[in-house]
Amino acid sequence: MARTLSMKDAINEALDQEMTRDPTVIMMGEDIVGGAGAAGEDDAWGGVLGVSKGLYHKHPKQMIDTPLSESAYVGAAIGAATCGLRPVAELMFIDFMGVCLDQIYNQAAKFRYMFGGKAETPVVIRAMCGAGFRAAAQHSQMLTPIFTHIPGLKVVCPSNAYDTKGLLIQAIRDNDPVIFLEHKNLYASECDVPEEPYAIPFGEANIAREGSNVTIVTYGLMVPNSLAAAETLKKEGIDVEVIDLRTLSPIDMDTVIESVENTGRLVCVDEANPRCSIASDVSASVAQEAFKALKAPIAMVTAPHAPVPFSPALEDLYIPSPDRIAAAVRKTMGA
Amino acid sequence: MSDLITPILMPKWGLSMREGTLAAWHVEEGTEISPGDEIMDVETDKIANVVEAADGGLLRRRVGQAGEVYPVRALLGVLAPAEVSDAEVDAYVDAFEMPQVEEDEDSGPAHDYADLPIGRIRYTTREGEGVPILLIHGFGGDLDNWLFNIDALAEKAPVHALDLPGHGQSVKAVDNPGLGTMVDAVVQLMDHLNIEKAHLVGHSMGGLVSGQVAIDHPGRVASLTLICSAGLGEEINSGYIDGFVGAASRKELKPVLKDLFADQSLVSRAMVDDLLKYKRLDGVQGFLEALRGNLFVAGRQAAGIVAGLAGFSGPVQVIWGAGDAVIPQAHANAIPGASVTVIEGAGHMVQMEGSSRVNDLIRDQI
Numbered sequence: 001m002a003r004t005l006s007m008k009d010a011i012n013e014a015l016d017q018e019m020t021r022d023p024t025v026i027m028m029g030e031d032i033v034g035g036a037g038a039a040g041e042d043d044a045w046g047g048v049l050g051v052s053k054g055l056y057h058k059h060p061k062q063m064i065d066t067p068l069s070e071s072a073y074v075g076a077a078i079g080a081a082t083c084g085l086r087p088v089a090e091l092m093f094i095d096f097m098g099v100c101l102d103q104i105y106n107q108a109a110k111f112r113y114m115f116g117g118k119a120e121t122p123v124v125i126r127a128m129c130g131a132g133f134r135a136a137a138q139h140s141q142m143l144t145p146i147f148t149h150i151p152g153l154k155v156v157c158p159s160n161a162y163d164t165k166g167l168l169i170q171a172i173r174d175n176d177p178v179i180f181l182e183h184k185n186l187y188a189s190e191c192d193v194p195e196e197p198y199a200i201p202f203g204e205a206n207i208a209r210e211g212s213n214v215t216i217v218t219y220g221l222m223v224p225n226s227l228a229a230a231e232t233l234k235k236e237g238i239d240v241e242v243i244d245l246r247t248l249s250p251i252d253m254d255t256v257i258e259s260v261e262n263t264g265r266l267v268c269v270d271e272a273n274p275r276c277s278i279a280s281d282v283s284a285s286v287a288q289e290a291f292k293a294l295k296a297p298i299a300m301v302t303a304p305h306a307p308v309p310f311s312p313a314l315e316d317l318y319i320p321s322p323d324r325i326a327a328a329v330r331k332t333m334g335a
Numbered sequence: 336m337s338d339l340i341t342p343i344l345m346p347k348w349g350l351s352m353r354e355g356t357l358a359a360w361h362v363e364e365g366t367e368i369s370p371g372d373e374i375m376d377v378e379t380d381k382i383a384n385v386v387e388a389a390d391g392g393l394l395r396r397r398v399g400q401a402g403e404v405y406p407v408r409a410l411l412g413v414l415a416p417a418e419v420s421d422a423e424v425d426a427y428v429d430a431f432e433m434p435q436v437e438e439d440e441d442s443g444p445a446h447d448y449a450d451l452p453i454g455r456i457r458y459t460t461r462e463g464e465g466v467p468i469l470l471i472h473g474f475g476g477d478l479d480n481w482l483f484n485i486d487a488l489a490e491k492a493p494v495h496a497l498d499l500p501g502h503g504q505s506v507k508a509v510d511n512p513g514l515g516t517m518v519d520a521v522v523q524l525m526d527h528l529n530i531e532k533a534h535l536v537g538h539s540m541g542g543l544v545s546g547q548v549a550i551d552h553p554g555r556v557a558s559l560t561l562i563c564s565a566g567l568g569e570e571i572n573s574g575y576i577d578g579f580v581g582a583a584s585r586k587e588l589k590p591v592l593k594d595l596f597a598d599q600s601l602v603s604r605a606m607v608d609d610l611l612k613y614k615r616l617d618g619v620q621g622f623l624e625a626l627r628g629n630l631f632v633a634g635r636q637a638a639g640i641v642a643g644l645a646g647f648s649g650p651v652q653v654i655w656g657a658g659d660a661v662i663p664q665a666h667a668n669a670i671p672g673a674s675v676t677v678i679e680g681a682g683h684m685v686q687m688e689g690s691s692r693v694n695d696l697i698r699d700q701i
Contacts, residue, residue: 162612166615192351194504196504197617199615199617200615201583204584204585206608210604254586
């Protein structure tokens with residue numbers, strides 16, 4: 001049955017159901033088992049924010065606590081994947097991927113290609129991403145473009161609990177390495193989620209709102225921000241379509257192009273830094289494939305080309321807000 | 336005097352509806368309205384439909400404006416006899432407080448689950464007096480196919496609607512699903528609800544199921560209403576069945592669903608999304624393929640109820656949408672002695688597109 005679930009609980013449920021369905025699905029991460037058996041609360045912590053809380057006692061043979069060594073356990077997860085397991089490695093923050101990048105982009109991403117299709121690497125690397133958590137420059141980045149850039153990786157960044165469950169199940173069942181990015185400021189956001197397992201295929205954008213005047217293309221936390229902007233603009237008579245890409249690699253440009261051919265205007269909203277971003281990538285594709293449909297220049301709303309500030313006031317200005325998004329849409333409309 | 340005043344409220348179609356657009360009024364202030372009259376059009380992000388008056392009376396005030404969005408149970412109009420003064424109507428409108436809409440169970444009649452020998456079955460109930468009505472949906476459908484019927488029918492009798500196995504939120508893991516699976520589920524649910532005898536109303540494949548229940552268990556069926564029913568002939572639009580089973584994306588599914596309606600603009604994005612969400616549940620794809628393999632062989636319907644129903648003595652009526660693009664309307668006349676109604680301007684989902692006529696016909700039969 002469908003009931004309301006938070007994104008955090010949707011992740012937990014997807015992991016639980018997949019570990020139950022398939023004993024080769026395992027979890028590796030920091031503090032996912034830690035705390036079990038300690039005095040007081042008799043349960044594992046379930047990771048830094050407790051996402052996998054309650055799973056250890058149900059699947060004790062499928063969860064491995066790791067040292068604070070991303071390069072070691074991400075490498076181990078990738079190796080285990082090539083040997084028949086389906087590991088889900090949890091990094092606390094995407095910002096820590098730097099220390100294990102060779103394992104990800106030079107090993108996992110290349111195996112299928114370099115071994116002539118004979119090797120598969122069904123690994124999922126989950127991590128929190130995004131700003132707004134008052135966690136400063138080293139724990140707040142939106143590094144989606146870095147992974148999207150690399151052939152051989154699939155990149156997912158969901159915006160709501162329903163998509164999160166279905167995309168994580170798909171990620172676990174997928175035979176290629178998947179970077180699964182969870183915006184920490186969306187963990188508490190709730191929506192209807194079926195209890196039964198289900199998989200959402202990669203490369204299919206979701207039209208989060210239909211509209212006829214302007215197309216906003218976005219993902220992650222910027223989806224609710226764009227929907228809030230669309231609600232404001234509706235009162236001004238501007239009808240905005242909001243496309244949630246859901247997966248950045250593969251990317252569903254068909255849905256984007258079709259929408260822009262209908263509206264004639266495009267605003268790309270991306271929490272990542274602007275250079276070589278998802279926003280610039282989508283902008284370039286639309287300029288190449290649907291230039292004649294455009295009635296106005298493409299607009300981008302992104303974070304500035306600067307690290308995420310620790311000052312709360314500055315951090316709030318850093319993240320594209322509904323107001324900034326609405327202003328960009330108005331400009332595109334010539335208002 | 337306020338006990339003479341009756342409000343007209345924004346309806347609630349299904350658990351997920353939170354608000355609706357009052358698209359148009361069909362009645363002017365000062366009109367005497369009878370229950371069942373078509374009074375306005377309401378649209379949600381999922382579906383649009385005409386709203387029937389639940390109560391009769393003189394329409395004194397149109398509070399809701401056409402084109403505006405209102406929450407479920409908002410005050411849209413006021414019925415009151417002429418002796419109630421305008422000032423009293425104004426006072427009623429000003430003092431009206433929207434019944435509180437809770438986020439979960441209280442937001443409307445909830446769904447229930449029954450753990451039956453066949454597995455878990457979801458159903459919903461509207462209480463009432465008399466022999467109950469049981470609503471049985473078609474291939475790929477669920478109990479929400481009766482959104483525009485269930486409350487209207489509950490004025491006359493208790494109503495239950497179920498999700499058949501493999502559908503909606505009922506059990507998906509069923510071995511070799513076929514007509515027998517569906518019949519078992521219906522009979523087991525009737526047992527579970529202590530229903531000795533029911534009026535069965537079946538749409539499409541649900542009509543076939545209803546007929547087979549009447550054939551196998553004639554003592555438990557008070558009457559049959561077969562709507563655009565399967566089992567009355569061999570022909571079927573196999574393009575629809577194959578398209579529905581095969582569609583893996585919004586783009587593939589949307590054109591297929593247009594076969595269901597005479598007014599194809601009713602196929603909304605939300606409707607397509609909801610069906611995709613159903614199709615993506617674990618087990619559904621395999622279930623639908625297996626069921627198709629048993630019921631629709633080589634593009635023909637494999638099971639029929641016409642011969643078997645010759646021995647059924649209860650009333651049988653057949654309702655069809657004139658624009659049905661899934662099962663030929665000619666099948667409507669297959670059952671000797673059955674009363675037949677063909678509704679113009681409606682397609683295969685005639686219980687939605689022609690809901691007020693269909694509701695009248697069912698209420699008249701029972």
